[in-house]
Amino acid sequence: MSADSHPIPTPTPFATTSTGKDRVLADLALVAHEPGVRKPDPIVVADSVTRHFGGMTAVDVDHIEIQRGAITALIGPNGAGKTTLFNLLTGFDHPSTGTWTFEGKSLSGVAAAKVARSGMVRTFQLTKALSRMTVIENMRLGATHQPGESLFTALIPPLWRAREKEITVQAEELLERFKLGAMRDEFAGSLSGGQRKLLEMARALMSKPTMVMLDEPMAGVNPALTQSLLGHIIALRETGTTVLFVEHDMHMVRHISDWVIVMAEGRIVAEGPPEEVMANQAVVDAYLGAHHDTDLGDDSLLADEVMEQLEAEALEEKR
């Protein structure tokens, strides 16, 4: 069955009739399915970005473009360099070589905070909850344009109260959607692993970014909740937000992404729409594996050959 047409339990008005999706699909329709391909309306363009750690090359990207307004998935084996690429693009790490632009402006060498302010906001794979602040405070911190964040305005509450109210309303809405409403006044440090992931994502969305980069947003999140959150991500596309996410959950990738980029050993090895990329034999061999659609309860899987095959695949992935 088609994942798209499947009814989603939580009411998400944008889920199916997505004008944004149509637009993006139309834009991407003519784009060739090859690594490093040019896109009609790229928001991020990066050239020859490399990052070495000692002797190993974690990232070695010749050319990559992210389509504006699209939901792009970045997949690839463990250690492929996805997170490192995120770190480089968002200014949390410094590349060995390379330049990139965001909305036409060069962002290479720009500090992380400035990158975020320019509209490119990311989340972390290993969550960074602000432990001794409450959930709602975490959320408020994500907002932008709060005049009270400047030292002198902070001293005159009337100057920032109104904005604070707006922020709080927005934060509470997001919390409800991310099933964190009940935790509003708890310390973020007391959240469970999955709840932290959710908070991290919700907090990033507070700033209404032009582009949001999610690093494995759904790892550790309950599937039922994942499903309801996908609606939210799709809704982001409707508002014109560009989404780039790393994810190992293929159902999610298949369900919401307009475009998939595959990384391996630091390089871009394949690009294309999800159905096609996932049918690509190389991707299946190196990343998805032969059993990704198999019921693992099958005893025959316990045969030694299967293990060997899996190991071979894992090695392939490594190579």
Add this chain to the structure above:
Amino acid sequence: MDRSPTAHRVLLATLFALLALAGAVLPVGAAQAAEQVCVADASTGCINGTIKTAAGAPAVGIVLTVAGSDGEHIATTGADGRWSVAVTAAGEYTVSLDETTLPAGETLRDPSKNPRTVTAEVGNTTGALFPLGAPTAAPAPSDGATSADGTTGADAAVGTPTGSESGGGVSWLRVGQQATSGLIFGILLALASVGLSLIYGTTGLSNFAHGEQVTLGGILAYVGCQTLGLPLLVSGIIAVAIAAASGWFQDAVLWHPLRRRRVGTTQQMIVTIGLSMALQYSYQYFFGGGALRIVTENPTMLSLGQIRVTLHSLISVIIAVLVLAGVAYFLLKTRIGRATRAVSDNPALAAASGINVEGVIRMVWTLGAGLAGLGGVLMGLYLNATSWNMGGALLLLMFAAVTLGGLGAAFGALVGSLVIGLVVEMSSLVIPSDMRYAGALLILILVLLLRPQGILGRAERIG
């Protein structure tokens, strides 16, 4: 040490020179010149001086004239080079030296100061000096003058072999000497800082009472040697054992319960400040505020080439190096040693790996306190005395060393200590001595700017 024959000769020559000098200055020599020597009393004042040749030998038979309100007095230097006149009225006196009576080849160092005017008081002694030597500003006798006279470098100077180099400025010998002291100090400091670093590394606690652990070692050794009269070795071993036990005990009654109650490390840090206060003043209560000499014997000096070290410090350094090597082996090669790093990274996971976390921490406290105690004993010997605040005074240097080397990296603390030791002892070559700690701290800041993670620390990955 293979150069010891030379060293011995230098030492012997020095001793002879010393004896000669002592003979000249000691009251024994004064006896024969007794009839000349003026003693100031209610009605007389004295003007006196001693004249020595450039080589430092007494200059005999020099004639001086002292003229003033109560007339003219003539004095001649005696066998010890001394002269003196008694005056009966206070006021200004002109002292002139008859240059013709100078021994052959001697000149006044500063001829313009002859004659010179002094103010004498009744009941007081006033000096008037006429230094002999080459007419330069250089205060020390030059090499040429020394060898011309055939004596060793230990002439006029108070018997130090360093005199042979041109004095005052920075000589290589002085650099070497201070570098040696720096290394010794650094290695001994390392004993203390490695313990501090271990405790910080495993528990995240900045232990401001660590200095008192160091003091404890020193004071226990003092008690052993001075109060109980035990031999140094025995009291040293007992001191280290008790110091280590105190670490065990402290963790058992204080830090373990605090950790169990999840008291944060900053709060624990304040507890260490309180503990440090309580301990410092307890030491003061029992042992007073003065310096305590662990052993009263004067240190035996050894010469390594031209560099002097005391036997005590040499042995101390050897002990310290052995112990530090042992600690290094323990940390790197033993299971428990590795476990300390695991505990410092992630105590819960360490427990999940089957490590007895509390046991490891207890062991670290014991080891850290034991090392500090040993550091205290050796430091007390090296510094010639211990006192109630010896450790407290060193604490900042220890922290600097630990940070410099990379927080929590035990070897970093070792490297950091050596750097700090060298900087502290050598910075007085270039900056005022009372600012040398400032110099060490400045170096610390600079190193941190270049290598924020410390010398041996590693940068962390984000994301």
Add this chain to the structure above:
Amino acid sequence: MSTDSTTAVATGDPSSVHRGAPAGEPLLAATDLVAGYLPGVDILSGCNLVVHPGELVGIIGPNGAGKSTLLKALFGLVTIRSGTVTLKGEDITNNAADALVRRGVGFVPQNNNVFPSLSIEENLQMGLYQAPKKWAERFEFIVDLFPTLGERRGQRAGSLSGGERQMVAMARALMMNPSVLLLDEPSAGLSPVRQDETFIRTRKINRAGVSIVIVEQNARRCLQICDRAYVLDQGRNAYSGPGRQLMNDPKVIELYLGTLATDVETATTKPDLLPGSSTPPTP
């Protein structure tokens, strides 16, 4: 793709999937556990769990349900306020973690599951802390399982990617060759092929006689492989039963599993149990 074999198992009697021995003495049992972190706030409020020898037990549930807390409580990392935990009949309530390791319990935590400043090799050595003599043998075994780890043995775990860390975490727990294994989301952050590998390996380990408790958000996969499963919600057992049965329970699907990933199974499971089962299978 081996759709055939999947069908064979899935359409069979659910009880045939269940290989543990639900009857008899439990190996590990928790009764009416109450536990929490902050004073006065109970996260687990009367939670029960039974693991029989050789059983593979899954725990699923929404985020914040208390799954990790339950594992930590079993393992002595969270204080149990009331209730008991027994291992082979002996009371081990609030026993220290290292004592449990000595008794053959292994644990892979969800977060912070490596020692970041230690190298991979040292991480593994920590896993074998109580039996350093077996190092050579066990290390070979692990390198066999995770060749990457062998090659990178000198790299500091703190610099590893998310997936690589997860491998280190799993490998560390396997070092001691435990007889009871508590896994908290072992597949999170792994690539699909590694996830499969992890699940299949978990089963193999289980087959070799190790009793396993596995907490997963990859819930379908988890239910596929486990003998029996618990659904935890708000610190209490909400459902329990054989994995297959829960997987097809509409209530469980709606509340905990979602339908996003049902595309594989829909073709083969009982159509009447599934909402939206009328949709055609994916090509």
Add this chain to the structure above:
Amino acid sequence: MDWTRILTNVAGEIIAPTTAAYALAAIGLNIHFGLTGLLNMGQAGFMLLGAYGFAISTIAGWPLWAAVLVAIACSAIFALLLGIPTLKLRGDYLAIVTIAAAEIVRLVGRSTALTDLTGASSGLRGNSYKDTFQDASPFADGTFALGPFEYSTNSSNSWWIRIVAWAVVGLACWLVWLLMRSPWGRVLKGIREDEDAVRSLGKNVYAYRMQSLVLGGVIGAIAGIIYVLPRAVQPDSMGRPMTFFVWTVLLLGGAATVFGPVLGSIIFWASLMLIKSVMRDGVPESIMRTEQIEQFGWVVVGVTLMLLVIFRPQGILGDKKELAINVR
């Protein structure tokens, strides 16, 4: 034992200028540590710079307001100099850098090289710079008694300094109260928890830290002025023990609270006075010699401090729940 006298003295400590100065210094430190998580172990350095700046410019003939501005400027520049290179470092490194920098200030201040400016180790005499402040008093000279408290109105340890000091403390509390509840304070708190996370949200962590360092440092400098007004500028009295006491005061009262520093300071100095007076009067010399009584007094102070933290680790006003969140 004369309890009325002792209790009067203890009560007197509550309003003493030293108490106010420490409260103020701790308020500054609270902005650093409580709000931003900066481990400033050199607050005494800021205070000493403030004191030097004030005293030296007053001695040079500058008016009161200018001297205060000089003090503020000195500490602000010091904060900038310290902050530019170090605020990018991990917290623990900042601790050692600040403690080192404060020691450098003290050692340079007391070195003979600067005798003309700083008076080297003997420092600057109190009566050489107190005049401008005392002249600014609206009161007539003399002494004034309020209940059991009798102080001179203007000179040195006076009512005037008490009034000004506590007014400044009140002002600073109000400032912190406003800031803590403001979005600015929220960003600082975020930085305290995880700077990378805050950075990823587009806040310039460096700038915020710098603002916090300067603000707290300036408050420290003003505390320094208040501290030296009733005494003299002594480089040695503003060294590490002072920094430790400021920390103690802060954590005693409760970090990240508005009134914690004030309460901490009052409790610290009042109990020091109480313990010492009681020891002095209550322990007969047949048991301990007089100097032993004083030393034992300090031991009691140290132990009391430990017990206070052990039994109330979050401080008197702190939030226990916050402490229970394990961040390690």
Add this chain to the structure above:
Amino acid sequence: SDDGGGSDETDASADASPLIIGTLLPQTGTLAYLGPPEIAGVELAVQEINEAGGVLGADVEVENADSSDADHAEVATQSVTDLLSKDVQVIIGAASSSVTLNVVDDITGAEVVQISPANTATSLSGYSPFYFRTAPPDTVQGAALANLITGDGHSNIGILVFNDDYGTSLRDVVKATVEEAGATVTYGNAGEEFDPAASSFSGDVTALLATSPDAIVILAFEQTKLIIPELIAAGVDPTTLYLVDGNTADYSADFEPGTLEGAQGTIPGAFPSTEFQAKLKELNPDLTDYAYAPESYDATILAALAAVKGGGTDGPTIQENLASVSGADGGTEVSTFADGVAALEAGDDIHYVGQAGTGSFNEDNDPSSASIGVYKFDASNKPVFVKGQEGEVPES
């Protein structure tokens, strides 16, 4: 401390309340070793005063309080509060000039007389009409020491001096005097002081010896114990060592016999004081060191005599009469409290000649002269009196 009990005459005596003397001396902190002898000096004086009938018929009381060191400045402040609340009229202290500077305004502002037994800082000269000191002025001791050195014929003089008022101002005098006599200060010039908090002195000793001095002066306190072994080990001849009042002490328990034999030191004060020391030791058997005990003793006696002379125990009265009893107006020389009272009762002006050998107070309330004793260490490292020297304080 006053065990005399209420004497019968108290009621019959003048309207003055009993004289209460406060001490503000270092009992804790880095100078704590200076406290016990000073306190013993005060207590000995009080004991003698009370044995002689007290002041104006009432026993003198002592209230001790800690001044600590400059590092703990608040302690002295609190102690002053404590002392003032006990209505003391005289405060003996502090030992450290830094501490004095911190509290002097509070004390003198309350019109309480402060007499320091140990302050030497020039910045304290004439600080307040209520501030006095009995410590020998640097100018006298420094000059005496310098003359001793030059008299021994040393022309290259190295000074190990700590950067503290006591050290640097004494150094300045020594330097000026020896240079006038034609000698050179090879080490220890401005900028070559060591930090009093320093713990290791090998660098300083090396630097000093590199200048090849033929005499070495140590201007320090307790640090001396750490420095001397360093010097001796470096081969320095003890006969070329010179010490001052802050460190000329009995080192028989600290160094092996002969270590200091022939070294010389200056201590202000009349000789012999062994009897005085024995009395102090009786009061506090743990005493090992007597630095500033005579000055503290004198300060107490002077204050008591001033009260007797003025017929009142209040601060201003004592302040007015202190200079006079110290001999500023001349008069009968007395050396004990009892003699002083007798002379005063006879209507004479008196000139108290005390243990410290300092002269009457000058206009700045500093001692106008001092007699300096020269001591030489014997084989057991004890200082033995050699001769005395008298010195005037030059008018400033």
